[in-house]
Amino acid sequence: MSKDFISTSEIVGESKHFYNYQTLVCAEHGEFMSATFTLKGESRATSCPVCVSHKRDHDYKKQLKEQEQKNQLATIKAVINRAAIPPSFEHCTFDNYVVYAGEIQTKVVNNLRYFAENFAQAKTKNIHGILTGSTGTGKTHLAAAVINELIKRGYTAVFATMSDIVNTIQSTFANKTQSKQSVIKRFIDIDLLIIDEAAVTNRDFDRNEIFDIINTRYHLKHPTLLITNIIDDLKLKLGHRIISRMQQGKFVQIFNWDDYRLKESNNLGV
Ligand SMILES: Nc1ncnc2c1ncn2[C@@H]1O[C@H](COP(=O)(O)OP(=O)(O)OP(=O)(O)O)[C@@H](O)[C@H]1O
Ligand SMILES: [Mg+2]
Ligand SMILES: [Zn+2]
Numbered sequence: 001m002s003k004d005f006i007s008t009s010e011i012v013g014e015s016k017h018f019y020n021y022q023t024l025v026c027a028e029h030g031e032f033m034s035a036t037f038t039l040k041g042e043s044r045a046t047s048c049p050v051c052v053s054h055k056r057d058h059d060y061k062k063q064l065k066e067q068e069q070k071n072q073l074a075t076i077k078a079v080i081n082r083a084a085i086p087p088s089f090e091h092c093t094f095d096n097y098v099v100y101a102g103e104i105q106t107k108v109v110n111n112l113r114y115f116a117e118n119f120a121q122a123k124t125k126n127i128h129g130i131l132t133g134s135t136g137t138g139k140t141h142l143a144a145a146v147i148n149e150l151i152k153r154g155y156t157a158v159f160a161t162m163s164d165i166v167n168t169i170q171s172t173f174a175n176k177t178q179s180k181q182s183v184i185k186r187f188i189d190i191d192l193l194i195i196d197e198a199a200v201t202n203r204d205f206d207r208n209e210i211f212d213i214i215n216t217r218y219h220l221k222h223p224t225l226l227i228t229n230i231i232d233d234l235k236l237k238l239g240h241r242i243i244s245r246m247q248q249g250k251f252v253q254i255f256n257w258d259d260y261r262l263k264e265s266n267n268l269g270v
Pocket of ligand 1: 092098140174
Protein backbone atom coordinates (compact mmCIF):
# COMPACT_ATOMS: atom_id res chain seq x y z
CA MET A 1 0.00 0.00 0.00
CA SER A 2 1.42 3.37 -0.95
CA LYS A 3 2.06 5.66 2.00
CA ASP A 4 0.89 8.74 0.17
CA PHE A 5 -2.84 8.39 -0.48
CA ILE A 6 -4.05 10.63 -3.17
CA SER A 7 -7.30 9.97 -4.96
CA THR A 8 -8.41 11.72 -8.14
CA SER A 9 -11.24 13.41 -6.23
CA GLU A 10 -8.67 15.18 -4.08
CA ILE A 11 -7.08 16.86 -7.06
CA VAL A 12 -10.25 18.01 -8.78
CA GLY A 13 -9.70 21.45 -7.31
CA GLU A 14 -6.24 21.39 -8.77
CA SER A 15 -7.47 20.55 -12.29
CA LYS A 16 -5.82 23.63 -13.69
CA HIS A 17 -2.60 21.76 -13.18
CA PHE A 18 -1.66 19.59 -16.04
CA TYR A 19 -2.03 15.87 -15.45
CA ASN A 20 -2.04 12.71 -17.46
CA TYR A 21 -2.33 8.99 -16.83
CA GLN A 22 0.12 6.16 -16.45
CA THR A 23 -0.12 2.55 -15.42
CA LEU A 24 1.41 1.85 -12.01
CA VAL A 25 1.63 -1.36 -10.00
CA CYS A 26 0.39 -1.74 -6.44
CA ALA A 27 2.32 -4.44 -4.59
CA GLU A 28 -0.97 -5.75 -3.20
CA HIS A 29 -3.51 -5.07 -5.92
CA GLY A 30 -1.57 -5.12 -9.15
CA GLU A 31 -1.81 -2.67 -12.03
CA PHE A 32 -3.91 0.45 -11.84
CA MET A 33 -4.31 3.67 -13.75
CA SER A 34 -2.68 6.58 -11.94
CA ALA A 35 -3.10 10.25 -12.70
CA THR A 36 0.16 12.17 -12.53
CA PHE A 37 0.03 15.86 -11.97
CA THR A 38 1.99 18.70 -10.51
CA LEU A 39 0.94 20.18 -7.24
CA LYS A 40 2.77 23.25 -5.96
CA GLY A 41 5.54 22.51 -8.38
CA GLU A 42 5.91 18.91 -7.18
CA SER A 43 5.18 15.92 -9.37
CA ARG A 44 2.59 13.59 -7.77
CA ALA A 45 0.63 10.46 -8.74
CA THR A 46 -2.72 9.18 -7.45
CA SER A 47 -2.61 5.99 -5.36
CA CYS A 48 -4.05 2.56 -5.97
CA PRO A 49 -7.87 2.98 -5.84
CA VAL A 50 -8.33 -0.26 -3.88
CA CYS A 51 -5.85 0.89 -1.23
CA VAL A 52 -7.59 4.28 -1.07
CA SER A 53 -10.96 2.64 -0.56
CA HIS A 54 -9.54 0.28 2.12
CA LYS A 55 -8.12 3.25 3.95
CA ARG A 56 -11.50 4.99 3.87
CA ASP A 57 -13.17 1.86 5.29
CA HIS A 58 -10.50 1.63 7.96
CA ASP A 59 -10.92 5.30 8.93
CA TYR A 60 -14.69 4.92 9.02
CA LYS A 61 -14.50 1.86 11.29
CA LYS A 62 -12.02 3.63 13.55
CA GLN A 63 -14.38 6.58 13.80
CA LEU A 64 -17.30 4.27 14.63
CA LYS A 65 -15.26 2.55 17.32
CA GLU A 66 -14.26 5.87 18.86
CA GLN A 67 -17.88 6.98 18.85
CA GLU A 68 -18.93 3.71 20.50
CA GLN A 69 -16.33 4.22 23.25
CA LYS A 70 -17.56 7.77 23.78
CA ASN A 71 -21.16 6.56 24.06
CA GLN A 72 -20.17 3.91 26.56
CA LEU A 73 -18.43 6.50 28.71
CA ALA A 74 -21.50 8.75 28.53
CA THR A 75 -23.71 5.88 29.67
CA ILE A 76 -21.46 5.20 32.63
CA LYS A 77 -21.44 8.89 33.47
CA ALA A 78 -25.22 8.98 33.34
CA VAL A 79 -25.36 6.17 35.89
CA ILE A 80 -22.79 7.87 38.08
CA ASN A 81 -24.75 11.11 37.98
CA ARG A 82 -27.97 9.40 38.90
CA ALA A 83 -26.50 7.15 41.55
CA ALA A 84 -23.71 9.37 42.70
CA ILE A 85 -22.14 10.14 46.02
CA PRO A 86 -24.40 12.72 47.70
CA PRO A 87 -22.79 16.19 47.59
CA SER A 88 -22.31 16.19 51.37
CA PHE A 89 -19.98 13.15 51.02
CA GLU A 90 -18.05 14.26 47.94
CA HIS A 91 -15.17 15.61 50.02
CA CYS A 92 -14.73 12.34 51.94
CA THR A 93 -11.28 10.77 51.81
CA PHE A 94 -9.26 8.41 53.98
CA ASP A 95 -7.07 11.33 55.01
CA ASN A 96 -9.89 13.45 56.44
CA TYR A 97 -11.34 10.52 58.38
CA VAL A 98 -10.40 10.98 62.05
CA VAL A 99 -9.43 7.94 64.07
CA TYR A 100 -10.65 8.32 67.66
CA ALA A 101 -11.37 4.76 68.74
CA GLY A 102 -7.91 3.19 68.63
CA GLU A 103 -6.92 -0.06 67.02
CA ILE A 104 -10.31 -1.41 65.95
CA GLN A 105 -11.03 1.75 64.00
CA THR A 106 -7.50 1.94 62.51
CA LYS A 107 -7.90 -1.62 61.28
CA VAL A 108 -11.19 -0.90 59.49
CA VAL A 109 -9.76 2.24 57.86
CA ASN A 110 -6.65 0.35 56.75
CA ASN A 111 -8.69 -2.56 55.38
CA LEU A 112 -10.82 -0.23 53.28
CA ARG A 113 -7.84 1.80 52.14
CA TYR A 114 -6.04 -1.41 51.15
CA PHE A 115 -9.14 -2.58 49.30
CA ALA A 116 -9.25 0.67 47.28
CA GLU A 117 -5.51 0.91 46.65
CA ASN A 118 -5.25 -2.73 45.58
CA PHE A 119 -8.52 -3.02 43.74
CA ALA A 120 -7.12 -5.26 40.98
CA GLN A 121 -6.31 -7.78 43.70
CA ALA A 122 -9.76 -7.37 45.26
CA LYS A 123 -11.24 -8.27 41.87
CA THR A 124 -9.06 -11.33 41.43
CA LYS A 125 -9.97 -12.50 44.92
CA ASN A 126 -13.61 -11.71 44.13
CA ILE A 127 -14.03 -9.74 47.34
CA HIS A 128 -17.57 -8.83 48.30
CA GLY A 129 -18.15 -7.27 51.66
CA ILE A 130 -20.32 -5.67 54.26
CA LEU A 131 -19.79 -2.48 56.26
CA THR A 132 -21.91 -2.58 59.35
CA GLY A 133 -22.27 -0.60 62.56
CA SER A 134 -24.43 1.97 64.26
CA THR A 135 -25.27 5.43 63.02
CA GLY A 136 -22.62 8.17 62.66
CA THR A 137 -19.64 5.81 62.72
CA GLY A 138 -18.53 6.88 59.23
CA LYS A 139 -19.67 3.97 57.05
CA THR A 140 -20.88 6.26 54.29
CA HIS A 141 -17.83 8.52 54.71
CA LEU A 142 -15.38 5.65 54.14
CA ALA A 143 -17.51 4.20 51.33
CA ALA A 144 -17.31 7.58 49.57
CA ALA A 145 -13.54 7.59 50.21
CA VAL A 146 -13.26 4.19 48.49
CA ILE A 147 -15.30 5.41 45.49
CA ASN A 148 -13.25 8.63 45.20
CA GLU A 149 -10.00 6.66 45.32
CA LEU A 150 -11.15 4.19 42.63
CA ILE A 151 -12.40 6.91 40.29
CA LYS A 152 -9.02 8.61 40.69
CA ARG A 153 -7.43 5.34 39.60
CA GLY A 154 -9.58 5.13 36.47
CA TYR A 155 -12.10 2.55 37.65
CA THR A 156 -15.86 2.91 37.36
CA ALA A 157 -17.27 2.92 40.86
CA VAL A 158 -20.79 3.80 41.86
CA PHE A 159 -22.34 4.58 45.19
CA ALA A 160 -26.10 4.04 45.32
CA THR A 161 -28.65 3.44 47.99
CA MET A 162 -30.78 0.40 47.54
CA SER A 163 -33.75 2.59 46.71
CA ASP A 164 -31.68 4.44 44.03
CA ILE A 165 -31.13 1.11 42.30
CA VAL A 166 -34.68 -0.18 42.66
CA ASN A 167 -36.15 3.17 41.54
CA THR A 168 -33.85 3.30 38.52
CA ILE A 169 -34.97 -0.19 37.51
CA GLN A 170 -38.62 0.66 38.07
CA SER A 171 -38.34 3.88 36.07
CA THR A 172 -37.72 1.75 32.96
CA PHE A 173 -41.25 0.31 33.15
CA ALA A 174 -42.76 3.61 32.03
CA ASN A 175 -39.85 4.59 29.81
CA LYS A 176 -39.58 3.16 26.33
CA THR A 177 -36.12 4.57 25.62
CA GLN A 178 -34.33 2.51 28.27
CA SER A 179 -34.92 -1.18 28.78
CA LYS A 180 -34.78 -2.73 32.24
CA GLN A 181 -32.05 -5.06 30.99
CA SER A 182 -29.85 -2.16 29.82
CA VAL A 183 -30.13 -0.44 33.21
CA ILE A 184 -29.35 -3.64 35.10
CA LYS A 185 -26.41 -4.27 32.79
CA ARG A 186 -24.92 -0.91 33.78
CA PHE A 187 -25.07 -1.78 37.47
CA ILE A 188 -23.43 -5.09 36.60
CA ASP A 189 -20.65 -3.69 34.38
CA ILE A 190 -19.39 -1.13 36.90
CA ASP A 191 -16.10 -2.18 38.57
CA LEU A 192 -17.29 -1.48 42.11
CA LEU A 193 -20.86 -1.05 43.31
CA ILE A 194 -21.49 0.13 46.87
CA ILE A 195 -25.06 -0.25 48.05
CA ASP A 196 -25.86 1.97 51.02
CA GLU A 197 -28.83 1.44 53.33
CA ALA A 198 -29.04 -2.06 51.97
CA ALA A 199 -31.67 -3.36 54.35
CA VAL A 200 -34.34 -0.74 53.84
CA THR A 201 -36.93 -2.89 52.10
CA ASN A 202 -39.71 -5.30 52.75
CA ARG A 203 -40.52 -6.12 49.16
CA ASP A 204 -39.79 -9.34 47.30
CA PHE A 205 -39.37 -7.32 44.10
CA ASP A 206 -36.43 -5.34 45.59
CA ARG A 207 -34.89 -8.45 47.10
CA ASN A 208 -34.98 -10.31 43.78
CA GLU A 209 -33.61 -7.44 41.70
CA ILE A 210 -30.78 -6.81 44.16
CA PHE A 211 -30.01 -10.51 44.37
CA ASP A 212 -29.79 -10.78 40.57
CA ILE A 213 -27.41 -7.82 40.38
CA ILE A 214 -25.19 -9.05 43.22
CA ASN A 215 -25.21 -12.62 41.98
CA THR A 216 -24.24 -11.69 38.42
CA ARG A 217 -21.56 -9.33 39.70
CA TYR A 218 -20.27 -12.16 41.89
CA HIS A 219 -19.94 -14.51 38.91
CA LEU A 220 -18.14 -11.82 36.90
CA LYS A 221 -15.81 -11.05 39.83
CA HIS A 222 -17.04 -7.49 40.08
CA PRO A 223 -16.86 -6.57 43.78
CA THR A 224 -19.87 -5.21 45.67
CA LEU A 225 -19.98 -3.69 49.16
CA LEU A 226 -23.19 -3.47 51.18
CA ILE A 227 -23.69 -0.97 53.99
CA THR A 228 -26.16 -1.52 56.78
CA ASN A 229 -26.81 -0.44 60.35
CA ILE A 230 -27.90 -3.86 61.49
CA ILE A 231 -26.49 -6.99 59.97
CA ASP A 232 -29.33 -9.16 61.28
CA ASP A 233 -31.71 -6.86 59.50
CA LEU A 234 -29.76 -7.38 56.30
CA LYS A 235 -30.15 -11.14 56.65
CA LEU A 236 -33.83 -10.79 57.32
CA LYS A 237 -34.56 -8.28 54.58
CA LEU A 238 -32.24 -9.47 51.83
CA GLY A 239 -32.23 -13.13 52.70
CA HIS A 240 -29.46 -15.65 53.24
CA ARG A 241 -28.79 -16.07 49.51
CA ILE A 242 -27.32 -12.57 49.33
CA ILE A 243 -25.59 -12.66 52.69
CA SER A 244 -23.78 -15.90 51.95
CA ARG A 245 -22.41 -14.36 48.71
CA MET A 246 -21.28 -11.29 50.62
CA GLN A 247 -19.59 -13.23 53.40
CA GLN A 248 -17.58 -15.58 51.20
CA GLY A 249 -14.80 -13.01 50.78
CA LYS A 250 -14.76 -12.62 54.59
CA PHE A 251 -14.66 -8.86 54.13
CA VAL A 252 -17.00 -7.80 56.91
CA GLN A 253 -16.00 -4.47 58.48
CA ILE A 254 -17.59 -3.78 61.84
CA PHE A 255 -17.84 -0.12 62.83
CA ASN A 256 -18.04 -0.65 66.55
CA TRP A 257 -17.45 2.78 68.10
CA ASP A 258 -19.31 5.93 69.07
CA ASP A 259 -21.09 8.34 66.75
CA TYR A 260 -18.55 10.81 65.31
CA ARG A 261 -21.06 13.64 65.61
CA LEU A 262 -21.28 13.15 69.37
CA LYS A 263 -17.49 13.14 69.58
CA GLU A 264 -17.31 16.31 67.51
CA SER A 265 -19.78 18.18 69.68
CA ASN A 266 -17.96 16.95 72.81
CA ASN A 267 -14.72 18.35 71.45
CA LEU A 268 -16.42 21.62 70.76
CA GLY A 269 -17.78 21.57 74.26
CA VAL A 270 -21.36 21.62 73.02
N1 LIG B 1 -14.10 9.38 61.89
C1 LIG B 1 -14.60 10.41 61.21
N2 LIG B 1 -13.82 11.44 60.82
C2 LIG B 1 -14.33 12.50 60.17
N3 LIG B 1 -15.63 12.62 59.82
C3 LIG B 1 -16.45 11.63 60.18
C4 LIG B 1 -15.99 10.48 60.87
N4 LIG B 1 -17.04 9.65 61.08
C5 LIG B 1 -18.09 10.27 60.54
N5 LIG B 1 -17.77 11.45 60.02
C6 LIG B 1 -18.67 12.45 59.42
O1 LIG B 1 -19.86 12.41 60.19
C7 LIG B 1 -21.02 12.41 59.39
C8 LIG B 1 -21.80 11.10 59.63
O2 LIG B 1 -21.04 10.00 59.18
P1 LIG B 1 -21.60 8.90 58.18
O3 LIG B 1 -22.83 9.43 57.53
O4 LIG B 1 -20.51 8.43 57.31
O5 LIG B 1 -22.03 7.76 59.20
P2 LIG B 1 -22.80 6.40 58.90
O6 LIG B 1 -22.08 5.35 59.66
O7 LIG B 1 -22.95 6.22 57.44
O8 LIG B 1 -24.21 6.67 59.57
P3 LIG B 1 -25.66 6.07 59.19
O9 LIG B 1 -25.66 4.63 59.63
O10 LIG B 1 -26.60 6.90 59.98
O11 LIG B 1 -25.84 6.22 57.72
C9 LIG B 1 -20.53 12.58 57.99
O12 LIG B 1 -20.55 13.92 57.66
C10 LIG B 1 -19.09 12.08 58.03
O13 LIG B 1 -18.29 12.71 57.04
MG1 LIG C 1 -24.63 6.16 56.13
ZN1 LIG D 1 -3.43 -1.29 -3.61
